[in-house]
Amino acid sequence: MTPNEKAEMNFEQHLRQNPYPGRGLVMGRASNNDWLILYWIMGRSTQSRNRRFAAENGTLRTEPVDAKLVADPSLIIYEAMLELPGFYLVSNGDQTRTLHQVLAGGGTFDQALATREREPDGPNFTPRISGMLNLKEQPTVMTLSVLKANSIDPQFTDRFTYRPSLPLSGFGFGVTTYSGDGSPLPSFAGEPLLLPLAGDAKTILDKYWNALDVENRVSLALKRIPDKGGPSEIMVRNRF
Numbered sequence: 001m002t003p004n005e006k007a008e009m010n011f012e013q014h015l016r017q018n019p020y021p022g023r024g025l026v027m028g029r030a031s032n033n034d035w036l037i038l039y040w041i042m043g044r045s046t047q048s049r050n051r052r053f054a055a056e057n058g059t060l061r062t063e064p065v066d067a068k069l070v071a072d073p074s075l076i077i078y079e080a081m082l083e084l085p086g087f088y089l090v091s092n093g094d095q096t097r098t099l100h101q102v103l104a105g106g107g108t109f110d111q112a113l114a115t116r117e118r119e120p121d122g123p124n125f126t127p128r129i130s131g132m133l134n135l136k137e138q139p140t141v142m143t144l145s146v147l148k149a150n151s152i153d154p155q156f157t158d159r160f161t162y163r164p165s166l167p168l169s170g171f172g173f174g175v176t177t178y179s180g181d182g183s184p185l186p187s188f189a190g191e192p193l194l195l196p197l198a199g200d201a202k203t204i205l206d207k208y209w210n211a212l213d214v215e216n217r218v219s220l221a222l223k224r225i226p227d228k229g230g231p232s233e234i235m236v237r238n239r240f
Contacts, residue, residue, distance in 0.1 A: 007171055007196040014176070014193055016211040020044070021176040022185065023092040027131050027142055028172020028197045030204070035133055035140075035225040036172060036197055037090050038208060039080050042216045051076055053219040055234035058083040060090075060221050065240045075119055075126075081223055083232065086136030088225055092129050092177060093119065099130065109143050110161060117157040118149045123184040125149035129175045135229040140166060146175055148187045162192050170198035201235055209237050 001009070015021060026038040039060065043049040050069045051062045060081035064070045070077070078094040089099050095116045102112035109132050119126040127148035134141040143163050150156040164173050173192040178185045197204055205222045212220070220237045 003168065003171060003194065004196070007194045010193040011195055011211065014179075015195075015208070018180050019213045020178060020181040020185070020216055021188075021212075022126070022178035023129065024174060024176035025090050025092070025129055025131050025144075026172040026174035026195050026197070026208075027090070027133060027144070028167045028195070029169045030201070030224070031170045031198050033169050033227045035088070035135075035227065036201075036204065037081065037088060037131065037133065037223040037225070038172070038174070038197075038204070038220070039090050039092075039223075040208065040212060040220040041080075041092075041218045042212065043218045044216060047071055048076060049218055049239070051218055052238040052240055053080070053221050053236045055081075055221065055236050058223075058232050058234070060223070060234055060236075062219070075121060081221070081234070086134065086229055088133040088135070088223070088232065090131045090223075092126075095128050095130055099132065109145070113145055113147060113159070113161075116147060118147050118154075122154065125154045125187075126185075127177050127187050129177055129188070131175075133225070135225075142166060142173070144173060144175055144192050146188060164192060167194070167197075170196065172197045201233075205235055205237060 023041050050065050061079045079096045082089045082100045099112045130145045132143045146160045150158050174195045176188050209220050222235045225232045
């Protein structure tokens with residue numbers, strides 16, 4: 001199986017044919033070698049669907065569509081993408097800010113996430129998924145993390161960190177919070193998925209937006225970063 005066939009198979013099985021992969025992120029390289037970071041949110045409840053993305057100066061955040069409907073903002077309102085010189089961060093929760101603070105103070109990605117646990121939303125215990133592109137190091141280092149509930153005792157957190165070899169142009173690696181629908185929702189399992197990132201930014205944005213389940217998709221964002229680093233650009237697609 002070629003890399004392209006493998007990436008498209010993962011895309012079809014884990015995203016297009018999956019009604020609920022949950023929140024997800026993909027990091028990789030565009031066809032022109034720009035760096036790309038994709039992040040999306042999904043929702044089944046009114047509370048989860050009452051959100052949209054807003055982007056400004058390299059920061060992506062979630063915000064309520066109707067503030068009066070927000071019962072508990074703690075797990076749904078957060079900064080999803082943040083930057084430091086040479087560092088580009090993404091996550092599905094407020095651990096993005098934890099990463100930013102620790103890195104700004106001279107710490108590391110691993111040290112930052114050592115202070116965090118899976119989300120406290122039993123019985124699902126949603127995994128915390130995070131990613132970092134470190135363009136300060138050459139060659140660039142890509143890091144992905146999944147913090148998820150232990151399968152025997154969900155009060156404990158299992159920690160998985162991945163530093164895959166850099167993908168070829170047109171490919172990326174991705175993780176999601178869930179492997180599919182269910183009650184409770186089954187957590188993502190296994191290594192990061194090889195996924196397609198071929199084409200221009202709008203083509204990629206459309207491809208992933210159209211693959212997400214129409215009833216459950218909420219928002220999708222794509223950050224584009226020059227090959228050697230520098231100012232980024234964020235494109236956003238919102239349901240509301």
